[in-house]
Amino acid sequence: MKIAIDAMGGDNAPESVVKGALKARDEFSDLELILYGDKTAIEQYITDPTRITIVNTTEVIDMNDEPVRAIRRKKDSSLVVAANAVKAKEADALFSCGNTGALLTAGLLLVGRIKGITRPGLLSTLPVVSGQDGAFNLLDSGANADSKPEHLYQYALLGTYYASNVRGIKAPRIGLLNNGTESHKGSKVTQEAYQLLAADENLNFIGNVESKDLMKGVCDVVVADGFTGNAVLKAIEGTALAVMSLLKDTIANAGAKGKLGALLLKDDLKSIKGRMDQAQYGGAVLLGVKAPVVKAHGSSDDLTVYYTLKQIRTMIDEEMVPNFTKYWQVQQAKKVLDSKDAE
Incomplete structure (x- = not known):
């Protein structure tokens, strides 16, 4: 190779x-x-x-x-x-x-x-706080700012194939990123994309998903236009870094009692840091x-x-x-x- x-x-x-x-x-x-x-x-x-x-x-x-x-x-x-x-x-x-x-x-x-x-998309892998696999794929995460419904449908096919063949997930769950879980929510583009995804019986499409639920492991592949996907990607990365920095500062400023607690929880804290580390999943793939x-x-x-x-x-x-x-x-x-x- x-x-x-x-x-x-x-x-x-x-x-x-x-x-x-x-x-x-x-x-x-x-x-x-x-x-x-x-x-x-x-x-x-x-x-x-x-x-x-x-x-x-x-x-x-x-x-x-x-x-x-x-x-x-x-x-x-x-x-x-x-x-x-x-x-x-x-x-x-x-x-x-x-x-x-x-x-x-x-x-x-x-x-x-x-x-x-018609529009190759950028796929990123991000961590979740629950679930056996511990991650989900986001596509498109920044290659195309604007997308048509058929582009989002193609992203679902690309994401499904990647999740199945590279990550080894059987029948990966596909979610369409939206501002509500109801089928009628969202823009004209997402509404039409919803219909295309729902009509394909070969896709394990679970419907609309909200950004607040992504790190709960609600689905394996999240489909979005590149502008929205990139914004979500950076928000998750920034939040993860901010939380870890806040935790570190809190422990450092907690005195002897805080440092003792951190020592006792050392392995658990390392586990959390490792789980939130996006680097372990590799880079973003242009599919x-x-x-x-x-x-x-x-x-x-x-x-x-x-x-x-x-x-x-x-x-x-x-x-x-x-x-x-x-x-x-x-x-x-x-x-x-x-x-x-x-x-």
Whole structure:
């Protein structure tokens, strides 16, 4: 399995990216990692080059670059060269901690959409406070600000396939993010999307869900337009960080009694922190393109990079994209036949 890595993307690049890549390489003997970027900067963190290839590039797309312009103009950037390697099938997947918009643009323009998918969506995995699996998928979490009902329906199909084949959930529950659970709630788009989702007997659609219930584990896949999904994603991430910071400050300011209590609850507190840590679930996946394209936070450390590469390995191993492409082609063929029968 070959993964193309934008080694220069992210706040801590290339150090955290390289160290995370080495962790994944050491654990999985079937991984071959191709690092794109400043060769001199990358080499200083590598002592064992086994199954590590460095491709030198001379440009970097930073967080302030306009995505489409950067992809078109910075042809020798680490991200563009890595994306072109996936396009040419020299690598099986693309990974970056860099500019989100640029990565999404590279996924759409260079890697390319699966035929029939009109709007690839960004899928994120977030923690829940109950349930055996301990997480849910949110799609779209930021790739498209505006969506039509049919786009939300496609997100449900993409999310179902990911939850089933990567996370191993049988018949994942699909919820449509809305401002109420009643079927008539929401905008015209969500109301029409509700009808499309409810009409598909192959989807385990449970109806509308509210944002206040997401972390209770009410469903496995949450479908939303990208603007709403991204707002919910950042609200959950920010709340989790705020709660952990508040807990830490409360203990620190509680004196000897508080510190003793924290010592007694040390393992439990670590468990809570671990459960709320989104990094363990890997990065956000651009679903609907011809190869795995995955984005991790710009502030990612080496452990987050490791978890994300582990996630990508599972996607490649399960042949998620080729299998979904076949599945999607069958669904499109059925629609054509059904349309002809109706005529």
